[in-house]
Amino acid sequence: MSMIEFKDVEKYYGDFHALKDINLTIDAGETVVLIGPSGSGKSTLIRTVNGLEEIQEGQLLVDGFDLHDPKTDMNKIRKNVGMVFQHFNLYNNKTVLENIMLAPRLVLKRDEEENKQLAMALLERVGLADKANNRPSALSGGQKQRVAIARSLAMKPKCLLFDEPTSALDPEMIGDVLRVMKEIAEDSDMTMLVVTHEMGFAKAVADRVIFMADGQILEDSSTEQFFQEPSNERAKKFLSQVANH
Amino acid sequence: MTLFNHYSALFFSGFGYTILASLIALVASLILGTFFALLQLSKKRFLAMLGNAYVQFLRNVPLLIITLFFYLAVAKVIKMTGFVSGTVALSLYTSAFIAESVRAGILAIDHGQMEGALANGLSYGQAMSRVVLPQAFKVALPSLGNQLINLVKNSSILAFVGGLDLMYQGNLVAASSFDTFTSYLVVGLFYLVLTLPLSYVMQYLEEHLQESR
Numbered sequence: 015m016s017m018i019e020f021k022d023v024e025k026y027y028g029d030f031h032a033l034k035d036i037n038l039t040i041d042a043g044e045t046v047v048l049i050g051p052s053g054s055g056k057s058t059l060i061r062t063v064n065g066l067e068e069i070q071e072g073q074l075l076v077d078g079f080d081l082h083d084p085k086t087d088m089n090k091i092r093k094n095v096g097m098v099f100q101h102f103n104l105y106n107n108k109t110v111l112e113n114i115m116l117a118p119r120l121v122l123k124r125d126e127e128e129n130k131q132l133a134m135a136l137l138e139r140v141g142l143a144d145k146a147n148n149r150p151s152a153l154s155g156g157q158k159q160r161v162a163i164a165r166s167l168a169m170k171p172k173c174l175l176f177d178e179p180t181s182a183l184d185p186e187m188i189g190d191v192l193r194v195m196k197e198i199a200e201d202s203d204m205t206m207l208v209v210t211h212e213m214g215f216a217k218a219v220a221d222r223v224i225f226m227a228d229g230q231i232l233e234d235s236s237t238e239q240f241f242q243e244p245s246n247e248r249a250k251k252f253l254s255q256v257a258n259h
Numbered sequence: 260m261t262l263f264n265h266y267s268a269l270f271f272s273g274f275g276y277t278i279l280a281s282l283i284a285l286v287a288s289l290i291l292g293t294f295f296a297l298l299q300l301s302k303k304r305f306l307a308m309l310g311n312a313y314v315q316f317l318r319n320v321p322l323l324i325i326t327l328f329f330y331l332a333v334a335k336v337i338k339m340t341g342f343v344s345g346t347v348a349l350s351l352y353t354s355a356f357i358a359e360s361v362r363a364g365i366l367a368i369d370h371g372q373m374e375g376a377l378a379n380g381l382s383y384g385q386a387m388s389r390v391v392l393p394q395a396f397k398v399a400l401p402s403l404g405n406q407l408i409n410l411v412k413n414s415s416i417l418a419f420v421g422g423l424d425l426m427y428q429g430n431l432v433a434a435s436s437f438d439t440f441t442s443y444l445v446v447g448l449f450y451l452v453l454t455l456p457l458s459y460v461m462q463y464l465e466e467h468l469q470e471s472r
Contacts, residue, residue, distance in 0.1 A: 092377060
């Protein structure tokens with residue numbers, strides 16, 4: 015069953031054509047990595063999936079909901095589709111624990127005791143149980159991102175979107191975040207769509223790799239095929255540039 | 260001192276009405292101001308224009324005119340005393356300034372806070388009330404403090420419409436004692452009794468909330 019389905023999707027920012035003729039199907043349970051040079055439209059694409067960006071033409075189905083239909087209740091989609099941002103976007107006015115408990119309490123009406131137990135279990139899982147009562151401002155970037163992942167997981171989503179989750183982190187922090195993401199990909203049947211520059215992570219975790227440039231999808235291949243022999247010339251060039259680091 | 264002793268009942272009665280009018284206007288203007296700040300920031304163009312028109316109109320007309328409008332015109336349709344019309348005018352006038360402070364506060368908060376909350380499943384209203392507004396008020400606190408102090412002093416407008424407040428009683432005392440200077444000196448001291456503690460409370464809140472950031 016498909017979780018996300020783009021059909022002839024076009025997206026504009028004023029005159030700028032940000033997404034061009036996007037056709038893409040992601041099945042439930044798949045882990046898909048989206049790569050490409052900056053400005054290629056990767057972030058724009060992932061942000062259309064939970065309606066943070068509107069599309070102008072085409073059809074976009076997420077979890078059976080039609081996002082281009084103005085009657086669609088965006089909150090119903092977002093309940094099942096979590097997102098982890100480059101800059102974390104933790105609630106600065108709440109403690110770490112409250113960051114995780116807020117949405118399940120307000121949106122899912124989860125029982126308070128159960129909510130707290132689950133939140134603590136998630137913090138345990140990302141290795142930050144001792145930070146439960148801290149404010150986000152007291153955490154390092156890597157810790158913030160792990161809290162943000164726990165916050166998304168607390169909603170028990172069907173699908174998780176990662177928008178460059180490690181791009182704002184110091185190098186020594188990246189490993190911890192990737193490890194948590196790897197665990198999620200392996201242990202759960204959640205659909206994951208990840209925009210990243212971490213090729214090692216893509217190789218190890220992704221079922222499929224999508225390469226974008228200039229608002230278009232240029233390559234959509236299995237992970238092995240993509241890293242061994244990409245069919246698209248721009249993808250080939252991009253890979254060699256990244257590998258030469 | 261003898262003047263104060265002689266007319267203390269009047270002064271205290273006026274003081275009470277000034278406090279009452281200030282408290283009502285404080286609560287009402289904070290609620291209205293926040294509401295119109297949100298309206299101004301609405302994505303729906305009509306609502307944004309409505310919010311903007313409200314703020315521009317009320318903050319660009321003298322408080323006295325608004326007060327007289329309620330006392331002379333509105334009071335003909337809806338029966339109200341001078342105290343009520345003055346307090347309503349004061350609330351509306353102050354709310355326009357508070358709307359601007361709150362709007363600036365909201366704009367100062369990183370848009371990521373709203374996006375994070377929406378992506379987390381919260382509705383726009385929940386995201387606003389639980390995440391963005393608490394942070395926006397913190398940012399707006401110094402400017403809100405200014406508005407609240409102005410509000411207390413501006414409540415003296417009630418005297419023009421028989422509002423029974425401190426200034427109104429001060430006028431009465433001055434007229435009957437012929438000691439204008441001392442009468443208004445006492446009135447001024449009463450205002451200080453209200454505004455100075457308010458200033459300190461705002462200062463304390465600013466420092467205290469800064470730490471908890």
